[in-house]
């Protein structure tokens with residue numbers, strides 16, 4: 001197994017936000033984690049990406065336990081990238097420059113000083129611009145982009161960093177139906193060689209992208225299976241899907 005969570009647990013002052021979670025994710029898989037508000041979905045991503053240290057359990061990446069390592073190490077040495085819920089771009093830089101910073105990420109003054117745009121850098125940046133459909137917007141500042149386009153820029157910035165594993169926390173939140181569909185197609189095409197872990201609520205979007213869906217409830221795994229399996233599971237309908245519909249109707 002490529003990425004394996006074993007008895008993963010976090011205790012926030014006596015509250016078990018994640019409790020004995022076991023999950024195995026294959027290399028190249030797109031895994032979606034769903035569940036009601038407060039189920040522990042983001043906390044699991046926080047632990048995988050080093051933001052939160054587990055109280056107990058292991059996070060095995062190719063058999064090596066990375067639980068408790070800091071987020072810088074996890075992103076730089078272990079190739080795990082993260083897209084947060086809200087936009088996370090440099091407002092004063094163009095779309096192109098944002099991607100360039102992500103691609104070339106200067107770790108020292110010297111590397112920034114000696115940096116030159118090479119043909120290979122141009123090629124890679126243009127390829128990413130095409131993949132996220134922002135070629136025409138390349139000189140624009142992010143604030144002039146639509147909400148969806150800003151999210152795609154961030155997906156491009158993560159791609160530019162070339163991680164092996166990409167975690168996306170509600171990538172379609174606030175998007176129109178068309179933008180949501182386009183985001184799903186992007187994940188399927190440009191991230192097809194990556195291992196992708198997505199936290200989402202939009203069931204159509206989940207159906208579009210997921211091979212396996214893990215359902216969390218109150219910090220524990222309630223069900224796991226294909227979209228069809230979990231969406232027909234009586235317990236999942238009771239604790240999650242039904243209450244979702246009722247909220248929408250209310």
Ligand SMILES: Nc1ncnc2c1ncn2[C@@H]1O[C@H](COP(=O)(O)OP(=O)(O)OP(=O)(O)O)[C@@H](O)[C@H]1O
Nearest residue numbers: 012013015017035036037038039040041042043044
């Ligand atoms: N640092 C923290 N200290 C204390 N409690 C926390 C902390 N972080 C999260 N929690 C609690 O842990 C539970 C799980 O939170 P989490 O954000 O992982 O849920 P979620 O499934 O991602 O929910 P949502 O769909 O609303 O984003 C919640 O009850 C939350 O209030």
